[in-house]
Amino acid sequence: MLNLHRLFLLHELHRLETMSAVAQTHSMSPSAVSQQLSHLERETNVTLFEQAGRRVVLTDAGARLARRAEDVLGLLESAEAELKDAQGDVGGVLRVASFQTPLIALAPVAISVLEQGHPDLRVELAQREVEGAYEGLLAHRFEVILGEDYPGGQQVVRRGTDREGLLRDPLLLVLPDSGPWSRARTVADLADAPWALDPERTRTGLWERTYLRAAGVEPWVRFDTPDPLLQVHLVRSGHAVAFVPGIIASEHLGGTRPLRLPGDPHRSMYTAARAGAAGHPSLLAFRAALLEAAGALSDLRGLDRLGE
Amino acid sequence: MLNLHRLFLLHELHRLETMSAVAQTHSMSPSAVSQQLSHLERETNVTLFEQAGRRVVLTDAGARLARRAEDVLGLLESAEAELKDAQGDVGGVLRVASFQTPLIALAPVAISVLEQGHPDLRVELAQREVEGAYEGLLAHRFEVILGEDYPGGQQVVRRGTDREGLLRDPLLLVLPDSGPWSRARTVADLADAPWALDPERTRTGLWERTYLRAAGVEPWVRFDTPDPLLQVHLVRSGHAVAFVPGIIASEHLGGTRPLRLPGDPHRSMYTAARAGAAGHPSLLAFRAALLEAAGALSDLRGLDRLGE
DNA sequence: GGTACCATGAAGTAGAACTGCATGGTCTCG
DNA sequence: CGAGACCATGCAGTTCTACTTCATGGTACC
Incomplete structure (x- = not known):
């Protein structure tokens, strides 16, 4: 039975391209990453990556395995979410990343809502731009992130993530x-x-x-x-x-x-989570609280309008 | 991220009922099993099992998690199989359990066939009755087993296994x-x-x-x-x-x-493997060799028949 | 051509998982 | 009812795995 942590590292290598990046992302030494990945190669008896210049590049087999690893990890996470969900366990720590404006106007309201309904849930908020937030989401440093799309910008939906509209702002x-x-x-x-x-x-x-x-x-x-x-x-x-x-x-x-x-003009705000965690009750509660906060915002339709 | 080995032990507890059985099945001490499972309980913060007399019984949440663990493990195994399959890697060790008669008449032929086509594949055969073979299959002691059904007996298809007809004997x-x-x-x-x-x-x-x-x-x-x-x-x-x-x-x-x-009257012979491993090239090769051996058996249709 | 970057190996260390042993509870059978 | 088998679990000590640190060699970049 393949070691899941090593598969995770392979998946991260697939995503981050270099072992150093994997190491840095997960607070370990490059040597440790290298050792674990060559260990994975030995136990599968398959060449998963090859040296290419000063870096390393996944073989076809390696990339394929990395994708399957993602599936397995996703399923594992959804199993965990299901477990928590089954006993309605809104609690623990929920790490959130958001760009600034929701932190000003949305997050405080949502937190108040959650403190009322779910006193055992600890929400931790970090200010990150959308790219950094996605990065942290995929690296398991955050459970949810808030993102925004401006008119004309392309919507990037990333593999393995679950995106839910929040607000047309x-x-x-x-x-x-x-x-x-x-x-x-x-x-x-x-x-x-x-x-x-x-x-x-x-x-x-x-x-x-x-x-x-x-x-x-x-x-x-x-x-x-x-x-x-x-x-x-x-x-x-x-x-x-x-x-x-x-x-x-x-x-x-x-x-x-x-x-x-x-x-x-509007921007679209959304939340995103790893697909596997989408059923987690704390996550559901947080998203619900955010929507509630968004609904409580004042109606701006009566505002004066600038001419053409 | 939940520890997969501990989830595996939970799944085995679900299957084997007692921690002692799990320990014995996987050559470890009951103490180790107990420690790992209570570790799993602590890290999930969910009561997964409860003492019931001198044994232990899974809670609903525990049983549910055990089933999901089976899914994850199956997916992991299929990822491994896919990896091997992608590079047509018929090799390594294939552990087989069979009841007696196929060992007499089928296995030797199949082994000869495999030695020709796949010299790197080492097949290891163990004689087990069907029940014991299934048990060993689920416990990962065998990759394939041979089973038989007699007329009038009920066909037991076990969860998580992949069964393929071999021969009407x-x-x-x-x-x-x-x-x-x-x-x-x-x-x-x-x-x-x-x-x-x-x-x-x-x-x-x-x-x-x-x-x-x-x-x-x-x-x-x-x-x-x-x-x-x-x-x-x-x-x-x-x-x-x-x-x-x-x-x-x-x-x-x-x-x-x-x-x-x-x-x-006939008995039906079949092979069975863990569902996740069904795509493994060594397994495919073995099943093919068995079918070839079965096809080479002499035709008995001309035999005299006893009267009613 | 110097410098930064990257992967990897050897040696030592920290932590996780395991064994062995002991304890206490429970079931079974005589 | 009592002895023995069975089962889970905790503690102390050991083993093994994964990690860090340091050093090396190769590669890209300015």
Whole structure:
């Protein structure tokens, strides 16, 4: 009977490409990974990988076995989830990764909900961008992650994960309450405004620039920051205009003028978990709490809209 | 991630009922089994079994987990089989259990066939009755077993095993070449004959008695032996009449008079393997060789038939 | 051509799993 | 009812496995 831990390492090698990466990801030495994998080769009596330059590359057989290992590991995890589910055991530690805005506006509400209903569940939250969150999810450092898709971005659904829609979040513009930019009627009016935008390499920053350019505006980026709360602060003090996700609109936009945008752009937020763990009761409870929190958000449909 | 070895032990506990049996089956001390299983309980934080008198009984959750463990182990084994299959690797050791007659007439031929085609495959044969063979199969002591069903007996297909028909083997009567019993025309003529029968508690012995009684004969069992070669020897020397499986008819019945029986009774022979291992190339090769050996047996349809 | 990177081996270490032994409870049979 | 067999389990000590550390050699990159 093949050793499951070694199969896991093979699967991780398949995913992460190098033994060093596997080692680093799982806090072990490269030597240990190497030893375990060559042990696996010896016990299967099959060449699973070969040296290729300074790295190592899986053979066909190795890649095939790695995929099957994933199946086995998934089934094992679902067995574990089923066990917990059968006795309705919402408890233990649930490790979550999320990008920032849900941590501001959604997670605190969800946590409160969970503390009421499931006092034995300890939720741990880590702020990660979507890519890093997925990485941590697959490496078993998180049980659930929150992700987002912007219009025009391609949706990446990863093998072995279970994705569930959470919220369609409108993207808003915030103008200062007063001052020259408070009187803008169209996006084009803001062509010369000082913008507070997210860094260009981020999903948000990319979308913001794409949207503005589509409207014929090449923004003057006075503030380059990924922090939406800081952006709002800069708007409030009259130093910038900015985009803001609807999710933080209800609580944090005092002293500003939020507006809906032409074309009604939205981002889609979702949760993702490893497929095997999808039945885990703690996970189900967390997702339910998140949906409840999302449902409690204020309705933004009455907001003024910027012209074309 | 749950420890697979501990899950295996849980599954074995489910199957074998007591920890002692699990320990004995896998050559470890009862203490080790107990420690590993309570370790499993602690890491799942679920009560998997409870003391019940001097033994232990699985809870619902424990039984459920044990079944899921079986799924995981099956999938793991099939991954292993697929790996070997992908590189057509007929080799290593194949452990086989069989009841006696195939060992006489089928296995040697099959082994010769395999030695030709697959010199790297080492087949190890153990003589076991069907029940013991199944037990060893599930305990991973054998990869394949041979079994038989007699008319009227119920077919037991066990969970997690893959069964494949091998041969319909006619059941024959052997009479001495000469002497008073050589002239019998019907089964009833043998009412007072000295029989060499298999022990009553065996499948064969049970069928033999059932068949004779259905024909109105209460046999006088002079020799009670499970060895068909000995039975034939006793017939040849004129001391008994006996049943004999068709499978050994071609080679070992010299000096006797084999006859087909009224109603043309047959036993069905089959091979069985763990479902997960069904794709293993060594297993496929062995089954193919067995079928080839079965096909090479002499045709008995021309044999004389005893009257009703 | 120096430097960073990667896989791998040998030697020693830490931890997991096992054995042996002892204990206590339970069933069975005389 | 009592002796003996049977079973699970805990503790102490041993064995074995997986790991770390360190060193080596090969490879890619600037």
